[in-house]
Amino acid sequence: MLLARLTQANGAPGQEGEVRDLIRAEIEPYVDVLKMDTLGNLIAIKNPDAPGPRVMLAAHMDEVALMIVGVDSSGYLKFRPIGGVDPRVLVAKTVTVGAKKIPGVIGSKPIHLQRAEEREKAFAIQEMVIDIGAKSKEDAEKLVKMGEIAYFTTEYEEIGQNKVKAKALDDRVGCALAIRLLKEEVSFPLIAAFTVQEEVGLRGAGVAAYQAEPDLALILEGTTASDVPGTDKHKHATAVGQGPAITVMDRTVIPHPQLVQELFALAEEKGIKVQVRRNTAGGTDAGQIQLSREGVKVAVIAVPCRYIHSPVSVMSKDDFEGAYELVKSYLARLEEREGSR
Amino acid sequence: MKEIIAQLTEAFGPSGYETEVTDMIKGMVEGYADEVRTDVLGNLIVVKNGSPEGKKVMFAAHTDEIGVVVTHIDDKGFLRFANIGGVGVATLVGNRVRFANGTIGVIYQEKGDWKELTLDKLYIDIGAESKDEALTKVRVGEFGIFHREFADLGNRLIAKSMDDRIGCAVLIEALKKIDKPTNTLYFVFTTQEEVGLRGARTAAFGLDPDLGIALDVTLTGDMPEARRMDVSLGKGAAIKVKDSSLIAHPKVKELLVQLCETNGIPYQMEVLEFGGTDAGAIHLTKAGVPSGTISIPTRYVHSPSEMVDIRDVQACIDLVVAVSNQDLTGVF
Amino acid sequence: MDIKQVFRTLSEASGVSGCEAELAQHIQEACPWADELRTDKLGNLIMLKKGQSPGPRPKVMLAAHMDEIGLIVTKIEEDGFLRFSTIGGFDQRVLLAQEVVVHGKQKLTGVIGAKPPHIQTQGEQRKAVKMEDLFIDIGLDSAEQAGQVVQVGDLVTIKRGVSDLQGSFMAGKAFDDRAGVAAILECFKALSTITHTADVYGVATVQEEVGLRGAVTSTYGITPDIGIAIDVGFGDSAGLPDTGTIKLSQGPGIGIGPHVHPKLLERMVETAQEWNISYSLDPTPNPGGTDAYAIQVARAGAATILLSIPLRYMHTPVETLDYQDIQRTGRLMALFIAGLDHEFVEGLTCF
Incomplete structure (x- = not known):
């Protein structure tokens, strides 16, 4: 299954190679132009020279992970998060490190040896190390290079009522959606930007949008769901199972009002359950794409995911399908409009 | 002018x-x-x-x-909101909000210490008696502004x-x-x-x-x-x-x-x-x-x-x- | 041209962010190796050394910033003391009892003062002085007198000459990032005796x-294929951990992270090894904070790399470095550039 393969591929910011290769192989048969830039963005275009609006779908390939920044004298690896990771989620997880995929664990002091008050304090990132079983610094340095990445090892699995648990759903869900949507037949230029x-x-x-020069962009994301025990209802950013979330504002963007209205109206017309993203924190690629050159109409459509930026996140397959249906319907609507010109 | x-x-x-x-x-x-x-x-x-x-x-x-965006409407018709731009919490309690369709609301706070007042402890009351009534006036995701009329004080103006x-x-x-x-x-x-x-x-x-x-x-x-x-x-x-x-x-x-x-x-x-x-x-x-x-x-x-x-x-x-x-x- | 002497002059010159014209003038005079010199609309000094191949040639941009952090006058008090704020990140604790130059109608010497310790309570003495309690004393006795020579918005720099420490170690102000500018000059000098294909744009940024x-703006204007940012990095010093610092006297730190193109990293390390130039690896997951960050995302993007000259006591008036690290950085860049060709540049979009 595509989403399973996407989430199990590794791709830290700046090192998206595995994900990019997988996507490239998937979409090659469906697109007319396939190019990469110096940052590693993968830009695919259907009907590049056709008349009509240049429509861009954007999803990012990278995921949060851990960068190796040092090896101590005993051969433990020191690391720092790359992207936003809450250090508290890291303790006692398994990881795979670097190009050689060396297995490792993030260890901590056994409970027996801790004082009671110690356990009330969160582990700081500086206190944690990755243990790959190396016997010495030299031993470790043979296997792992500075700047290499440790990834979570979570496997994709379908659980409960139509749910999925996996790592990196943010934003491999967006990648999976864009890949599927590229198969749609349209007559206007359709761009998919898989960003780094x-x-x-x-x-x-921003770099991708500068090159692709879209008129309109739909940013496909995995976004925070906070429908969990202990959270007041009015603090639920989104809820899993309530359909894809449409953003009206976040830290980086206020999407185009008419486009947002159109999406809500379309969802209602087609009977697709959607929700408003009810939080203005966080940001997405839309912030950069909207401000490219003389400005681009943007909207953000996101699949709600619980526990994002941790080793394991949970989403609903129904929300994923809802997002797919909504964007597909929107492309069809554009196609009708173009056809009637 | x-x-x-x-x-x-x-x-x-x-x-x-x-x-x-x-x-x-x-x-x-x-x-x-x-x-x-x-x-x-x-x-x-x-x-x-x-x-x-x-x-x-x-x-x-x-x-x-600057203004507010509605993030939640509760069962009794009260609104929760987030800020648009730099909004000082100290300026909000007791102040009024206006939405595009003219709906007016008052901002007030949950119980608690003034010093610990944060945006998520504030709500907007638009006078609705239920969620359904509120929904006839305002939607989640809707943008509002702080409501206040212009005043001419001579050389100085307030608005x-x-x-x-x-x-x-x-x-x-x-x-x-x-x-x-x-x-x-x-x-x-x-x-x-x-x-x-x-x-x-x-x-x-x-x-x-x-x-x-x-x-x-x-x-x-x-x-x-x-x-x-x-x-x-x-x-x-x-x-x-x-x-x-x-x-x-x-x-x-x-x-x-x-x-x-x-x-x-x-x-x-x-x-x-x-x-x-x-x-x-x-x-x-x-x-x-x-x-x-x-x-x-x-x-x-x-x-x-x-x-x-x-x-x-x-x-x-x-x-x-x-x-x-x-x-x-x-x-x- | 004695670049070490130029570096000394640059460090002692004044160029707070936004007012770098004096610096640009000094650098321009110290760069006989450029084929073209120009200043752009924001004041960036662009030194072009053309490659020796028929065009179009690959474009390499070297960027080091010439601005320094400084102070700015915010208010003249009734008794002639000046209140100030900062431009750039200063630790206010290092400001107490510094001598400064106030860039008013003319250059005025001043000292930074605060309430004397004798009349402070014991509690006060244990706390750091706050920025808002500091002031500059230029020896004038009233707002009227001071207003004749100073106005709100005038800049203030720390008055500090360069000290030669043991060996090739030096200390002074504004080594961040005049050290990078000196490395560009060292690179240009070295390139004058080496054949290179690429056009090299040395930019002293503002x-x-x-x-x-x-x-941001100079990159937009140049549109380079490759961008090399040269800045200072946190040198090892007392009280700092090994992780996140680079050692002095061991050449530049070569950055690793999202702001560094993997093929540039590979080639830079190969070049250093081939020519026996010492270097450290400097991994950071956080790509912000240097010109490389801006260069990378201009227009359709550029392949970037960051070289960091190890520096102790950053953002203080006693920044300390080993001049040999500047020379190593300049030489490494020159040899890296000499090895560039079209094929390599085209390969930068192949992953």
């Missing part, structure tokens, strides 16, 4:  | 939803401009052609204002959204006074300034001006026990040296000072330790645009009662007119 | 300390 380095500051998207 | 300021400040225009304001301005500048157009982000671009040897000068004043409708008023009044300018002028009424100087960025990319000047409000330090700031109401146009978004181009700063000196326009120098204006976005456009800011000194910025002095406003208008007619050949 | 602003 979103998690370290929306770095790839 | 007070009439224009009253109309502009009472209009509805949270970031991203500025159409009411830009439409109003379109009406106000009719007959005075050579061209009026709108771009993808909603910026209103008003063009006044200059002589062929003149430079391209972009003036920017933003049309958007919401003086930031930056007063800048808009300066540009409109200046445009009316300019007949055949030396330079080609782009009066850009920008969008989404309060959320990150966004409209100015795309507008400047399209226009690629030789000189960029933002008209925006700045803080003052002339109130009781105020934070130290050497700008006062009534002492003239403030010429910006720096803020967080911009270090004014030395030549632009010198030009503005010199024009004030030669035209007898009162002015003061401004160093703002935080905050930014559209000039911050304009000067980083393409290969760079020499830029500066003419600031209108304003008390209580980002509260629903922002105060300006009409004599400072006049000084800013005079300065914009002076720039418009200045021969900038060889300078930029 | 306004880095307030948000990489000069690099």
Whole structure:
């Protein structure tokens, strides 16, 4: 299954190779132009020279992970998060490190040896190390290079009522959606930008948009769901199972009002369940794409995911299908409009 | 001019939803401009052609204002919200909110300590008795503004959204006074300034001006026990040296000072330790645009009662007119 | 041209973010190796050394910022003391009792003062002085007197000459990033005796300390294929951990992270090894904070790499480095550039 393969591929910001190769192989048969830039964005275009609006679908390939920044004298690996990771989620996880995919664990002091008050404090990132079983610094340095990445090892699995658990759903769900949507037959130029380095500051998207020069862009994301026990209802950013979320504002973007209205109206017309993203924190590639050149109409459509930026996140397959149906319907609507010109 | 300021400040225009304001301005500048157009982000671009040897000068004043966005409607019809732009929690409790359809609500707080007051402990009461009733007036995701009428105190005026409708008023009044300018002028009424100087960025990319000047409000330090700031109401146009978004181009700063000196326009120098204006976005456009800011000194910025002095406003208008007619050949 | 002497002059010159013209003038005079010199609209100094091949040639941009952090006058008090704020990130604790130059109508010497310890309570003495309690004393007795020579918005720099420490170690102000500028000059000098295909744009950028602003616009204007940012990095010093620092006297730190193109990293390391130039690896998951960040995303993007000259006590007036690290950085860049060709540049979009 595509989403399973996508989430199990590894791709830290700036090192998206595995994901990019997988996507490239998937979409090659369906597109007319396939190019990469110096940052590693993968840009696919159907009907590049056709008349009509240049429509871009954008999803980022990178995921949060851990970068190796040192090896101590005993051969433990020191690391820092690349992208936003809550250090508290890291303790006692398994990882795979670097090009050689060396298995490792993030260890911690056994409970027996801790004082009671120690357990009330969160582990700081500086206190944690990755243990690959190396016997010495030299031993470790033979296997792992500075700047290599440790990835979570979570396997994709379908659980419960139509749910999925996996790592990196943010934003492999977007990638999976864009890949499927590229198969749609349209007559206007359709661009899919698989961007790099979103998690370290929306770095790839602006560069991709500058090249692709879209008139309109739909950013496909995995977004925070906070429908969990202990959270007040009015603090639920999105809820899993309530359909794809449409953004009205976040830290980086206020999407185009008419486009947002159109999407809500279309969802209602087609009977697709959608929700408003009810939180203005966080950012997406839309922030950079909207401000490219003289400005681009943008909207953000996101699949709600619980526990994003951790080793394991959970989403609903129904929300994923809803997002697919909504964007597909929107493309069909554009096609009708273009056809009647 | 007070009439224009009253109309502009009472209009509805949270970031991203500025159409009411830009439409109003379109009406106000009719007959005075050579061209009026709108771009993808909603910026209103008003063009006044200059002589062929003149430079391209972009003036920017933003049309958007801070506000709220509804994030939740509970079973009893109370609204929860997030801020749009820099909203001070201390200015909110007991204040009113207005939505595009005219719905009014009052902001109040859950029980708890004032010192620990945060936005998520506040709610809006629109007088609805149930969720269903609330939904007939407001939707989740809807944008609102802080509701307050304009007040004329003589030389001093109070209103919401003086930031930056007063800048808009300066540009409109200046445009009316300019007949055949030396330079080609782009009066850009920008969008989404309060959320990150966004409209100015795309507008400047399209226009690629030789000189960029933002008209925006700045803080003052002339109130009781105020934070130290050497700008006062009534002492003239403030010429910006720096803020967080911009270090004014030395030549632009010198030009503005010199024009004030030669035209007898009162002015003061401004160093703002935080905050930014559209000039911050304009000067980083393409290969760079020499830029500066003419600031209108304003008390209580980002509260629903922002105060300006009409004599400072006049000084800013005079300065914009002076720039418009200045021969900038060889300078930029 | 004695570049070490130029470096000394540059360090002692004044160029707070936004007012770098004096620096640009000094650098221009110290760069006889450029074919073209120009200043762009924001004040970036662009030195072009053309490649020796028929065009179109690959474009390499070397960027080091010439601005320094400084102070700015915010208010003149009634008794003639000046209040100030900062431009760029200063630790206010290092400011106390520094001598400064106030750039008013003329250059005025001043000292930074605060309430004397004798009249402070014990509690006060244990706390760091706050920025808002500091002031500059220029020896004038009233606002009226001071107003004749100073106005709000005038810049202030720390008055500090360069000290030669043991061996090739030096200390002074504004080594961040005049050291990078010196490395560009060392590179240009070295390139004058080596054949190279690429056009090399040495850029002394403006306004880095307030948000990489000069690099944004100069990159847009140049549109390089490859961008090399040269900045200072955190040198090992007392009280700092090994992780996140680079050692002095061991050449530049070569950055690893999202801001570094993998093929440039590989080639830079190969070049250093081949020519026996010492270097450290400097991994960071956080790509911000240097001109490389801005260069990478201009227009359709550029392949970038960051070289960091190890520096102790960053953002203080006693920044300390080993001049040999500047020379190593310049030489490494020159040899890297000499090895570039079209094929390599075209390969930068192949992953």
